[in-house]
Amino acid sequence: QQQVKQSPQSLIVQKGGISIINCAYENTAFDYFPWYQQFPGKGPALLIAIRPDVSEKKEGRFTISFNKSAKQFSLHIMDSQPGDSATYFCAASIGNNNDMRFGAGTRLTVKP
């Protein structure tokens, strides 16, 4: 059973457009929600993360929106660039992340 459900599975966006990836979780005890970015042949790397005491966090072109009541969070990539083409994973954990649960991943392609 997937505790963190991610959609879409793949996404194609034109350069300059907005990329939006959505995640939903089941366990209300989750209190840490990171997004990881993975390029081909590399391990995932932390992109941005949020805790449930805020509804939005922005870092440059990347924004996490968090809806605690709906148990959903999303990643928005503004002004998407070809260099953003990668696989993105949402995740959720409780406390010290010993059992971080990952979504299935979204393969983003940004066309020039």
Next chain:
Amino acid sequence: NAGVTQTPKFRILKIGQSMTLQCTQDMNHNYMYWYRQDPGMGLKLIYYSVGAGITDKGEVPNGYNVSRSTTEDFPLRLELAAPSQTSVYFCASSGSRSNTGELFFGEGSRLTVL
């Protein structure tokens, strides 16, 4: 800065063979993890360790074993390899007192069992 280093990067095994995936980190992190990544399935936690001498099962531990004799090293042992263990394996580490929850991943080990 090497970070998390995994070896080998690629390996082909025959059914029933055994092997060890090596993982070492130079960040003095107490927490270390092994994940497997399968297409369309995200990352699944196999085993983790909160410090030398301490290990625990994750979500998908069957068919695997780990040990943690030092802070730096966390090898993953596959006994009696099966085709279902064909996957990409990632080792990760995180700081013991870190409140950020950031996992630092290696570059992965791609294993094929034929």
